[in-house]
Amino acid sequence: MARYNLRPPSNLQGLPMTDSNAVIDWLLGADPAIRWQAMRDLLDAPESAWQAERAKVEHEGWGARLLSAQDPDGQWDGGAFVPAGFDSQQWKQHGQPWTATCFALTQLREFGLDPACERARRTVELVGAHSRWDEGGQPYWAGEVEECINGRTVADGAYFGVDVSAIVARLLGERLDDGGWNCERCNGSRCSSFATTLNVLEGLLEYERASGGSAQSRQARRAGEEYLLRRHLFRRLSTGEPADPRFLQFLHPNRWRYDVLRALDYFRDAALLSGSEPDQRLHEAVEHLRGRRSPDGTWPLDWSPGGRVWFDMDDGPGRPSRWLTLRALRVLKWWDGAGVASLGTGS
Template sequence: MDGAVVDRALLDRLLDTDPALRWQVERDLAGAPPEVWEATRARVATEGMGARLLARQDSDGTWAGGAYFPAAPSTVEGQPWTATIWSLNALREWGLGPAALAGTAEKLESCRWEYDDLPYWGGEVDACINAFTVANGLWLGRDMDALAAWFAEHRLADGGWNCFWVDGAQRSSFHSTLNALYGLLAHERATGGTAATRAARRSGEEYLLTRGLLYRLSTGEPVLLERDPAELAYPLRWRHDVLRGTEYFRLAAALDGVPPDPRLADAVAVLRASRRPDGHWAQGVRDPGEMWFEVDVPPGEPSPWLTLYATRVLAWWDAAA
């Protein structure tokens, strides 16, 4: 991409941000040469949010003493976002170099999931948790082939995944399927995948594409999720919405060397319609829960993070058109 995708005033506002966001703006929106954005990216380990979150890591390699949940009960309403999986997700998304976490993968060999006390790098029964674990393990240099193969073995008959399969769910979930796809894509980008994992990724993609990321397959009516897919909020975390969905297909298309699938048109239109006149996307209502510190703006305010992500998607879509 080049700097033409946003006007100068908006670009300047996006550049005046934490190194975790700024390096991506430099690379993807400003068209900066590698030596510029790589230097900014290197600062994630020593400045701003990246350095602050690294400083919260415990000596045993965990954050908050837990895998999915903190060891100590949270006093804040909602899902706590301070434990190891969420902290690793954030650092990976922010572009932290894995060298800053040297030894962490080995230390987490002793960490156990809250579900059945299962070993950390082996995953557990939840498709979303396993997808995050695949991506984080690959980022930290782990062999995650066995856990990636889990997705091919646990795909449902309609082509996707549901984290509640262990409770008898037979129909796939938009949320679970999208997260599984992110994990499979990370595995394929790192290793090339296997015939089984590549087939599973294609199957999951078809599950979402035949529904346009928005609709029930049976009736064509909008899918009823806990939150409207047009409601965007950062951090993105686990929910399916039009931003996380289209961002996945942007990344997958880059790996596959293909243009955008036309079945994404309605989701892209919804994303475009939510852009403010000043070029920003506004922060929505986030899922409640304890965080280590604030990483974006309050609801209703222009979000630099959402604006980066959404602008990249629209630039990708419009360039192909």
């Protein structure tokens, strides 16, 4: 395969050059879902080159494998959120399953399946016609009831060209006074959740990318970002202590769960869309990310959610993860390239 900008950018040179090259080669030798993103985000390859690689997601590797598991009616495993026939006892014994439609769509978005390709367009149509949410039988693209699920549904729908403005309007009305969101709001919670807030932010960002958003959605997204930034992505506002030790551990796939790498990748994506500079309050999380790099230049998987999956994409906890390494390197390239690493943690 051709290499573009063979020397890694200077802000990827925290390791000896040979190691940086080896890590890039390792990513380029991966599944097309990782390869095209490494070409675009790390090597600044021409768009024609990374788009050609991206097109392979539909027909090769993980993307093709996941698409091959699709039901004739467009769903995966017979359900929107939970597989058909999967009961509470199985959930208790084996953990939450990840094989139903909503998780498959999010995974295809992460892979970068071209929304304009025939298979993606057909999937959107079939899911809209046949899939109903387990909770209340709502049509899939009308959204569910939980903010966490609806945030991801907005992200998936906007990415694949669906009009999700009605779900966005609902989410805007569910924002809490502290600026974020919480799936437990309906049970009385008045404090936002890191995880729910990030799920919604990712959805609002994808909606804004697809449609331009609205003044209200952009304002809500900024307020949600401020909720996370005031907490430096992982600290309690009340005590300054980490809100959850697992926020500092890296997992993949995240599903609905939160960690600081996922949050940093979001803030990078948001800054690139808006043309804004990185916020200095990300500094502490960035330095934690930098400190987690292994001597060989990769980032290891700390854990992954248990439960039924179609297939694994990493070699297990403690082993180098291509997904984490890709995301970490593009975050550091963005951060270091902006020249804000020495600004400190801010306030």
